[in-house]
Amino acid sequence: MRPDEKTRSRAAKFSRSDAQMMMPHPLRLDLTKRYSVFNHSSTALNTKPRRTVLLLGATGYLGQFVQLALGSVPSILLINKGGSRDLDFTKPWDDDNLGKDDIVVDVVVNCAAVSQPGECAKDPERARLVNVPRGLVEWIARRKNNKPLLIHLSTDHVYEGTRSFYKETDEVNPVNHYGATKVEAERLIRSLYPCRHVILRSSIIIGPQAPITPVNRPLLLQFIQTALASGKPTSFFDDEWRCPVSVHDVVDVITACTLRAEEFEHAGETFNLGGPERLSRADMAEIVSDLCGLDRSLIQRVSALTVNRGVKSPTDISMDSSKIEGFLGRRLTSFKETARRCLSERIGT
Numbered sequence: 001m002r003p004d005e006k007t008r009s010r011a012a013k014f015s016r017s018d019a020q021m022m023m024p025h026p027l028r029l030d031l032t033k034r035y036s037v038f039n040h041s042s043t044a045l046n047t048k049p050r051r052t053v054l055l056l057g058a059t060g061y062l063g064q065f066v067q068l069a070l071g072s073v074p075s076i077l078l079i080n081k082g083g084s085r086d087l088d089f090t091k092p093w094d095d096d097n098l099g100k101d102d103i104v105v106d107v108v109v110n111c112a113a114v115s116q117p118g119e120c121a122k123d124p125e126r127a128r129l130v131n132v133p134r135g136l137v138e139w140i141a142r143r144k145n146n147k148p149l150l151i152h153l154s155t156d157h158v159y160e161g162t163r164s165f166y167k168e169t170d171e172v173n174p175v176n177h178y179g180a181t182k183v184e185a186e187r188l189i190r191s192l193y194p195c196r197h198v199i200l201r202s203s204i205i206i207g208p209q210a211p212i213t214p215v216n217r218p219l220l221l222q223f224i225q226t227a228l229a230s231g232k233p234t235s236f237f238d239d240e241w242r243c244p245v246s247v248h249d250v251v252d253v254i255t256a257c258t259l260r261a262e263e264f265e266h267a268g269e270t271f272n273l274g275g276p277e278r279l280s281r282a283d284m285a286e287i288v289s290d291l292c293g294l295d296r297s298l299i300q301r302v303s304a305l306t307v308n309r310g311v312k313s314p315t316d317i318s319m320d321s322s323k324i325e326g327f328l329g330r331r332l333t334s335f336k337e338t339a340r341r342c343l344s345e346r347i348g349t
C-alpha cells in the first residue's frame with residue numbers, strides 16, 4: 001500500500017455518516033460554563049480505566065482550558081507542568097523532572113510552545129528549542145514498559161497558504177519560522193514515535209478569556225468587539241483566510257483522544273483542527289459587529305500587504321477538518337456560534 005493510500009484508509013476509519021454527525025456527542029462541552037467545563041453524566045466515564053495525563057504548557061491559553069476540563073473528569077489523574085518555570089524546554093532535558101520509568105503516564109498533552117509567529121521570528125533559536133520538543137519525545141520513546149499517547153499541538157501554519165481547504169495529506173511548506181518549527185516537530189514525532197501519537201494542526205483558537213489567568217495578548221473576538229465598540233474605524237485584513245476554531249472544540253478533541261487513547265495504539269494520526277468556515281479577519285469583524293449590534297461601517301477592509309508585521313504570514317491556510325469531525329462524531333462549532341456564546345456576557349444577551 002502506498003503511503004498516501006495508507007493515510008486515506010486511516011482517514012476512512014474516522015469518517016461518519018451525516019446522521020451520526022448530528023447525534024449529540026457525550027463529551028460535548030457547555031460553552032456557557034467557564035469553570036465547570038464538562039456538561040455530561042460522569043457515569044460512562046467512571047467506568048473507563050483510570051488514566052494519568054501529563055499536561056505541558058498548562059499556564060498557556062489552551063493549557064488552562066485543558067487543565068480544567070481534564071481535571072474535572074473523575075477517571076483522569078492530571079499532572080500539570082505549567083510552562084517554563086516548571087519544565088523549561090530550552091534547558092537540557094532532565095528525566096528527574098518528570099520521574100523516570102517508575103511514574104506511569106498514559107497520555108501526554110503538549111500545549112507548550114512559542115505560539116506567536118512574531119516571537120518566533122525575533123528569537124528563532126528559542127522558538128526551535130521549545131517548538132521542537134526533542135527531549136520530551138526522546139523521553140517518551142525510550143520508556144520501556146509504559147508507552148503513553150502523545151497529543152501534540154501543531155498549527156495551520158505548516159501549510160504554504162496558496163490554496164483553500166488543505167487536507168492532512170497535502171504537502172506542507174511553511175512560509176515562516178513558526179510553521180517551520182512545527183513541521184520539524186511533526187517529523188520528529190513521526191520518526192521517533194510512529195505509533196501512539198496524535199498531531200492536531202489547529203487554526204486560530206477563539207474563545208473567552210483564559211479561565212485561570214488572563215493571557216497578556218489580545219484575543220481575536222474580544223479585540224474585534226472592543227475595537228468596534230470604541231466607535232473608531234478599524235482596519236481588518238480581507239485577503240488572508242483562516243478557519244477559526246472554538247477553544248471548547250479543541251478541548252473536546254483533546255479529551256476524546258485522551259479517553260480513546262487505545263485507538264491510536266498501532267498508528268499515529270494527524271488531524272486538521274479548524275472551524276467549518278473559511279473567513280478573513282474582515283469577515284469575522286462583520287459577524288461580530290452584527291452580533292453585538294455595532295456599526296459595520298467602522299470596518300475598513302484592507303490588504304494584508306499594506307502592513308509590515310515583521311514576519312511572513314500565509315495567505316490562505318483554510319483547512320478541511322472533516323477527518324477530525326468524523327473522529328469526534330459531530331460538526332465543529334461555527335464562528336458565529338462561538339462568538340455569540342463567548343461575547344454574550346459582554347453584549348448582555
Ligand SMILES: NC(=O)c1ccc[n+]([C@@H]2O[C@H](COP(=O)([O-])OP(=O)(O)OC[C@H]3O[C@@H](n4cnc5c(N)ncnc54)[C@H](OP(=O)(O)O)[C@@H]3O)[C@@H](O)[C@H]2O)c1
Nearest residue numbers: 057059060061062083084088089112113115153202204205
Ligand atoms: N492560540 C492559537 O490561536 C493557536 C493556533 C494554532 C496553534 N496553536 C498551538 O496550540 C498550542 C497552545 O497554544 P496557546 O495559545 O495556548 O499558547 P500560549 O498561550 O502561548 O501558551 C504557551 C505555553 O507554552 C509554555 N512555554 C513557553 N516557553 C516555554 C519553555 N521554554 N518551556 C516550557 N514551556 C514553555 C508557556 O509557559 P510560560 O510562558 O508560562 O513559561 C505556556 O504555558 C501551541 O502549540 C500553539 O502553537 C495555538
